[in-house]
Amino acid sequence: QAQLEESGGGLVQPGGSLRLSCVVNRNIFRSSTMAWYRQAPGKERVLVARIAGFNVLYYLDSVKGRFTISRDNDKYTVYLQMNTLKPDDTGVYYCNADPLVPWGQGTQVTVSS
Numbered sequence: 001q002a003q004l005e006e007s008g009g010g011l012v013q014p015g016g017s018l019r020l021s022c023v024v025n026r027n028i029f030r031s032s033t034m035a036w037y038r039q040a041p042g043k044e045r046v047l048v049a050r051i052a053g054f055n056v057l058y059y060l061d062s063v064k065g066r067f068t069i070s071r072d073n074d075k076y077t078v079y080l081q082m083n084t085l086k087p088d089d090t091g092v093y094y095c096n097a098d099p100l101v102p103w104g105q106g107t108q109v110t111v112s113s
Contacts, residue, residue, distance in 0.1 A: 002104060004024055004028075004094075004103070005104060006020060006094060006104050007020070008022050009092075010108075012109070013113050014111055014112075016111070020079065021022060021079055022036075022079075022094075023077050028076075029071075033097065034050070034096070035058075036048045037095070039092045040091040043091075047068035048060045049063070051070070057090070063082075067080060067081065067082050068083075080095075086111060087111045087112060091092055093107050093109055094105055
């Protein structure tokens with residue numbers, strides 16, 4: 001089983017919404033802080049949101065009020081609800097644990113009209 005499996009990306013118009021999902025190996029998920037990262041074309045990967053247990057620890061300033069991170073412990077899944085999407089949100093989105101484990105393939109989000 002892959003340790004991290006992201007899904008839910010796609011092409012969406014500005015102002016639209018997407019919900020990303022990340023299924024996590026159960027041995028990693030139970031005791032881990034989980035996070036979503038974004039890598040825009042030609043840029044470094046950046047932290048977007050982080051959750052410890054059910055406590056949200058961090059949102060990137062540019063996504064505050066638009067994105068929501070959550071987790072379902074029964075499904076070993078972490079989510080990123082993204083609303084009011086903007087072209088600057090475009091990139092490959094990855095989830096990971098803290099401490100980091102090998103990266104998954106990510107899921108592409110493209111916001112464009």
